[in-house]
Amino acid sequence: MKKRLSIAVLWLACVLQVGVANAEQVLPDPEGRVILKVSGNIDRTNVSEEAHFDFAMLTDLPQHQYYTGTPWTRQPFHYSGPLMRDLLAYLEADGKHIHVSALNGYEAYIPTRDFAEYDVLLALKRNNEPISIREYGPLWVLYPFDHHTELLNETFRSRAVWQVMKIDVR
Structure with missing residues (x-):
C-alpha cells in the first residue's frame, strides 16, 4: 500500500510540475490593439502557436536606448x-534567422547572429514618443548605424525593417 501511495504521490508531483511549466510558457493576452505577431520556432505563445503583443506588453520588456542616425532620417x-x-x-x-514582414509589404530575412553581434532594437519610441506609421513605426528593427561603421552598407540597410507587423522565427 505504501508503495502505491508513493508512486501516486510521485505521479501527482510530476503532473503538477508539467502544469506549472506549461503555465510559465503562456504569455499574457494583449489588452490593447495587437501591433506585433511572432510565430515559428517559439515556445512562449498566447494565441494558438503565435505570440501577440500590444504596445504595453512590448514596453514591459527590458528597454534599451541609443542615439543614432539612419540612412532614412x-x-x-x-x-x-x-x-x-x-x-x-x-x-x-x-x-538561425527571422523573417520580418512590414505593413507596407516589405519583407526581409535577418540572421539571428546579428542580434548577438549588435544591439539591434525593436524600436518602439523615438525621442520618448511612440513612433507613428508615417515616421517608420509603430515598430522598427533598428541597427545602431552611428556606432558601427560596418553597418553602413546595403546588407544591413535592407535588414532595418520599419513598420514591422510580423516576425517568423525559422
Missing part, C-alpha cells in the same frame, strides 16, 4: 525599445 534621434535578442530570448525562440 535627416538627423539622429534617440530610439528605445527591447533588444531583438531579448525579445527572442523572452519567447524562448530557436532559429
Whole structure:
C-alpha cells in the first residue's frame, strides 16, 4: 500500500510540475490593439502557436536606448525599445534567422547572429514618443548605424525593417 501511495504521490508531483511549466510558457493576452505577431520556432505563445503583443506588453520588456542616425532620417534621434535578442530570448525562440514582414509589404530575412553581434532594437519610441506609421513605426528593427561603421552598407540597410507587423522565427 505504501508503495502505491508513493508512486501516486510521485505521479501527482510530476503532473503538477508539467502544469506549472506549461503555465510559465503562456504569455499574457494583449489588452490593447495587437501591433506585433511572432510565430515559428517559439515556445512562449498566447494565441494558438503565435505570440501577440500590444504596445504595453512590448514596453514591459527590458528597454534599451541609443542615439543614432539612419540612412532614412535627416538627423539622429534617440530610439528605445527591447533588444531583438531579448525579445527572442523572452519567447524562448530557436532559429538561425527571422523573417520580418512590414505593413507596407516589405519583407526581409535577418540572421539571428546579428542580434548577438549588435544591439539591434525593436524600436518602439523615438525621442520618448511612440513612433507613428508615417515616421517608420509603430515598430522598427533598428541597427545602431552611428556606432558601427560596418553597418553602413546595403546588407544591413535592407535588414532595418520599419513598420514591422510580423516576425517568423525559422
